């Protein structure tokens with residue numbers, strides 16, 4: 001958009017909703033489709049014609065050519081002599097071989113488009129149309145996009161999170177509740193050689209987590225436990241518990257019970273670390289956190305986002321102390337909350 005167009009929208013001379021809702025939605029879908037067709041993997045450091053790319057992706061040449069032009073217009077591809085290649089932004093963030101690739105999380109969000117269609121009915125009736133976790137059980141590729149997508153996020157955040165959560169030299173055992181891919185466990189165990197971790201999650205996530213841990217050759221330090229943390233025993237004797245992006249899948253009452261279980265599972269002096277996309281920080285609303293709540297409304301029957309004050313209340317209620325909130329810079333919108341169980 002040009003500066004003049006932006007000013008026209010700001011002044012109310014051009015219709016803001018078209019540029020807030022319609023154009024970004026189509027741009028979003030164009031990037032999602034190209035990502036699913038693995039366009040950005042195929043156009044990494046090489047130029048291909050629409051015909052060559054259509055053969056590789058098994059797509060219709062004419063329609064693919066139109067998509068490629070769209071991607072040039074929105075800055076994800078460049079064109080030379082009627083051939084196309086990734087721009088820097090596509091190469092950095094969407095080429096699978098980049099260590100910053102977020103291709104999996106985009107595939108996961110594209111899966112979510114299918115459930116967003118139920119949002120209107122959910123808001124009208126109060127009843128969810130879809131259950132994302134059930135869809136994961138029925139469709140392995142959806143589970144894979146979800147778990148590896150969360151790992152894309154984790155790859156962005158792990159260094160920052162590990163640097164903020166101080167682990168004492170005496171700490172030996174870490175519980176990664178809803179740890180899925182195991183990437184955070186791997187990062188903590190690598191930084192703290194005395195530490196071993198247990199990734200506790202549902203069956204579907206753990207199958208993928210085991211692949212990740214084996215690839216990273218961390219199987220001797222990171223173990224897995226299949227279970228449902230709402231109804232099953234989560235164990236005890238832990239020095240650190242990670243509760244990353246799990247609370248938003250459950251209701252406040254269930255989350256209070258999970259926080260209590262974690263308190264009981266920790267040794268005295270132990271640490272709980274929570275990562276969440278908060279909806280409010282103090283009185284300040286977060287657009288990211290509130291929009292994410294809509295995503296949950298569409299696909300998680302009990303899911304919602306929380307404020308730092310709500311989570312702080314649960315932590316204090318069960319006895320945690322030294323509660324702090326830290327804003328994570330590598331993935332804007334994500335907050336880290338840390339607390340300790342008194343000695």
Ligand SMILES: C[S@@+](CC[C@H](N)C(=O)[O-])C[C@H]1O[C@@H](n2cnc3c(N)ncnc32)[C@H](O)[C@@H]1O
Nearest residue numbers: 150178179180201202205227228229230244245
């Ligand atoms: C959004 S993902 C977060 C994964 C990882 N902690 C991270 O932050 O990247 C939530 C994880 O919690 C798991 N989960 C959800 N409900 C659970 C439950 N009741 N018991 C155990 N795991 C659960 C999901 O299977 C999923 O892997």
